[in-house]
Amino acid sequence: MAKQPNQTQAGTNAQQVQKQNQQSAGAQKQFGTEFASETNAQEVRQQNAQSQAKKSQNSGQQR
Template sequence: MNNNQQPNKTSAGTNAAKVKQQNTASASNKFGTEFASETDVQAVKQQNSQAEAKKNQQSSQQ
């Protein structure tokens, strides 16, 4: 087993410092929230209930 592992990298080659940096950025809500204002919650709930009703209808026909 060769142990030529670079500093700050795991054996799989993951840069631990970069992952920590991305986790910190993610924790401070720099990612993920930019689309929240574009989401129509009412439309999503309606689509979910329609899909659930359709699923229930299909399962009762079997």
């Protein structure tokens, strides 16, 4: 069987795969910025600190 241009030995169309990868990468960037813009970093830090304080308090009571 003769190898077609732009195809691997297994018959994969390299250009098609590259096109799909580019489309996929574009979609991931879109979601990354969407969720990042909705996150309040200061609020998350405060919640983490409160959670850590509760953990410390609870572990002290169990001993």
